[in-house]
Amino acid sequence: xxxxxxxxxxxxxxxxxxxxxxxxxxxxxxxxxxxxxxxxxxxxxxxxxxxxxxxxxxxxxxxxxxxxxxxxxxxxxxxxxxxxxxxxxxxxxxxxxxxxxxxxxxxxxxxxxx
Numbered sequence: 297x298x299x300x301x302x303x304x305x306x307x308x309x310x311x312x313x314x315x316x317x318x319x320x321x322x323x324x325x326x327x328x329x330x331x332x333x334x335x336x337x338x339x340x341x342x343x344x345x346x347x348x349x350x351x352x353x354x355x356x357x358x359x360x361x362x363x364x365x366x367x368x369x370x371x372x373x374x375x376x377x378x379x380x381x382x383x384x385x386x387x388x389x390x391x392x393x394x395x396x397x398x399x400x401x402x403x404x405x406x407x408x409x410x
Contacts, residue, residue, distance in 0.1 A: 302408050309365060311358055311405070323408040324354050326365060330403045335381040338372045338402035347404035349374035352391055354405060355384035370400045 304310060307328030313321045327347050331338065342349045350358065352373045358365070368387035375382045380393040383400050394400065 308406075309362060311354070311362055313410075314353060314357065321410045323410065324350070324357065325406045325408065326358065326362065327404040327406060330367075330371075330401055332399050332401050334399055335372050335376065335396035338400070339374065341402060342374075342404035345404040347406040349402060350384075350405045351375060352382050352384070356391070358403075359384055359386060359389050366403065367401060370394070372400050372402045 302310060302323050302325065304325065309326045311324040311326050313323045315321050327345050329345065331341050333341060339349055349372050352375055355371060355373050363386060366386040370383045370385050373382040373384065373391075376396065377393070379396055381396050382391055382393050384391050
């Protein structure tokens with residue numbers, strides 16, 4: 297179990313840990329920078345940053361604990377179905393799905409699983 301913050305690279309911010317049903321803790325680290333892009337381009341960009349788009353749960357955690365890191369806009373999650381993908385609204389806190397072709401903002405995260 298980590299008792300201190302995981303080692304961070306320059307510009308990164310530790311968001312917190314999410315414990316799964318099997319007791320595994322995934323630590324979420326927000327990477328610097330953001331873009332505005334359609335979902336496919338946002339997914340590719342996140343990989344280029346050495347990370348992934350956040351899950352819906354991770355985005356909800358970031359809205360609750362790190363809202364100051366985001367513009368009051370919609371940010372893509374990595375969760376999708378068919379031609380739609382989920383996003384987190386950082387103005388009001390709600391989550392919806394939108395067409396993957398539309399351009400929303402995106403942030404990348406990396407995960408440290410313990």
